[in-house]
Amino acid sequence: MSSPLVTSEVGRLRTVVLHRPGAELRRLTPRNNDELLFDGVPWVARAQEEHDAFAGALTERGVEVLYVDRLLAEVLDVPAAREQLVAAAVDDPRIGATLQHACVDHLSGLASTDLAAALIGGLAHDELPGARGLAWELMGQGDFVVRPLPNLLFTRDSSVWVGDQVAITSLAMPARHRESTITGAIYQHHPRFGGPQRLYDPSLEHLEGGDVLALAPGVLAVGVGERTTAGGAERLARRVFARGLAHTVLVVPIAQERATMHLDTIATMVDVDAMVMYPAVADTLVAWTVRAGADLPDDDDTVDLQVSGPAPFLTAASAAMGIDRLRLIDTGLDPVTAEREQWDDGNNTLALGPRLAVAYERNTVTNKALEAAGIEVVAIAGDQLGSGRGGPRCMSCPVVRDPLPA
Numbered sequence: 001m002s003s004p005l006v007t008s009e010v011g012r013l014r015t016v017v018l019h020r021p022g023a024e025l026r027r028l029t030p031r032n033n034d035e036l037l038f039d040g041v042p043w044v045a046r047a048q049e050e051h052d053a054f055a056g057a058l059t060e061r062g063v064e065v066l067y068v069d070r071l072l073a074e075v076l077d078v079p080a081a082r083e084q085l086v087a088a089a090v091d092d093p094r095i096g097a098t099l100q101h102a103c104v105d106h107l108s109g110l111a112s113t114d115l116a117a118a119l120i121g122g123l124a125h126d127e128l129p130g131a132r133g134l135a136w137e138l139m140g141q142g143d144f145v146v147r148p149l150p151n152l153l154f155t156r157d158s159s160v161w162v163g164d165q166v167a168i169t170s171l172a173m174p175a176r177h178r179e180s181t182i183t184g185a186i187y188q189h190h191p192r193f194g195g196p197q198r199l200y201d202p203s204l205e206h207l208e209g210g211d212v213l214a215l216a217p218g219v220l221a222v223g224v225g226e227r228t229t230a231g232g233a234e235r236l237a238r239r240v241f242a243r244g245l246a247h248t249v250l251v252v253p254i255a256q257e258r259a260t261m262h263l264d265t266i267a268t269m270v271d272v273d274a275m276v277m278y279p280a281v282a283d284t285l286v287a288w289t290v291r292a293g294a295d296l297p298d299d300d301d302t303v304d305l306q307v308s309g310p311a312p313f314l315t316a317a318s319a320a321m322g323i324d325r326l327r328l329i330d331t332g333l334d335p336v337t338a339e340r341e342q343w344d345d346g347n348n349t350l351a352l353g354p355r356l357a358v359a360y361e362r363n364t365v366t367n368k369a370l371e372a373a374g375i376e377v378v379a380i381a382g383d384q385l386g387s388g389r390g391g392p393r394c395m396s397c398p399v400v401r402d403p404l405p406a
């Protein structure tokens with residue numbers, strides 16, 4: 001068991017955090033799926049089979065898989081973590097003090113595994129024994145006292161490791177806010193992670209892990225769009241510079257649309273010098289290059305930033321990475337197929353090492369282009385998992401990757 005360390009997207013993957021979808025997906029109905037950020041109502045048993053196959057493909061290749069629900073149940077044995085997470089679960093202006101107290105009483109009495117299940121799966125109105133009070137009376141039967149977290153599946157977004165420090169992110173969508181209370185508690189209290197230094201906190205400007213790509217050691221790309229704000233990118237840049245975790249941050253504006261909600265929905269690294277990218281944006285994507293000014297102050301948040309750009313993304317990225325040319329896997333697709341496969345997370349691959357990437361099997365044209373470019377594709381089924389609009393990269397939070405040879 002090595003200590004957490006992530007300095008690239010493609011160093012050999014050793015340890016990853018996943019979340020096997022469970023009861024929280026059974027909460028999705030046609031009435032709440034939009035608010036809960038799913039595009040449909042998944043078949044849960046099949047989603048679990050698909051996820052088990054995904055995890056199996058990783059463990060078969062020597063990757064240690066850690067599961068959020070188990071880590072969570074373990075940290076719930078720590079009284080401070082338990083108190084913090086129960087408080088976060090009822091921190092919701094909809095429910096009022098009476099119901100909050102009833103709910104705290106109920107949750108506090110649960111054994112750690114049951115509490116972990118309730119924190120992830122939520123608590124419906126009719127599942128709270130004996131609760132009363134105005135908010136409870138006015139709720140409908142299927143309403144949630146504690147909302148479920150179906151997007152916990154996408155472990156990429158609620159935390160991200162940069163070097164040996166962890167950013168507990170600030171999630172933009174209300175349906176996902178509480179996820180980072182869980183990742184925050186796990187990394188703070190679970191002995192497996194050794195109490196890492198925190199790079200970012202949920203109270204700061206919005207920043208999601210799906211927007212943060214470690215292009216090369218010392219070089220981060222941060223997408224700014226529907227989820228991550230320019231303020232979040234700026235804050236992260238100051239902190240990684242002050243702590244010596246990066247020398248360049250490329251800030252990449254992306255369309256504020258669901259199809260491109262994170263930078264990793266349009267491009268991911270598949271080799272030390274290659275990305276698979278949605279062809280429709282390849283020519284128009286730009287980046288602002290951000291570096292630290294000459295003197296680094298003691299305080300993270302006052303680092304002077306030098307900003308230049310915008311420049312074409314490929315030019316800015318190659319320069320920052322110190323390589324001649326960042327290769328784009330030219331998927332050579334017709335625009336309609338490209339749009340369909342981008343929507344189905346064809347560009348959202350998880351590298352297990354240089355030239356070895358997990359991808360959804362349904363994106364046959366993209367996968368063929370990857371293979372033709374010398375990338376071995378580990379194809380997984382994602383019919384049901386994909387209904388939450390996330391692929392292999394979204395569903396994984398790397399904790400340990402081998403450093404790339406210098």
Ligand SMILES: NC(=[NH2+])NCCC[C@H](N)C(=O)O
Nearest residue numbers: 037154210262388389390394
């Ligand atoms: N890194 C990613 N692309 N994550 C995808 C997250 C999908 C999730 N349903 C959401 O809307 O937030």
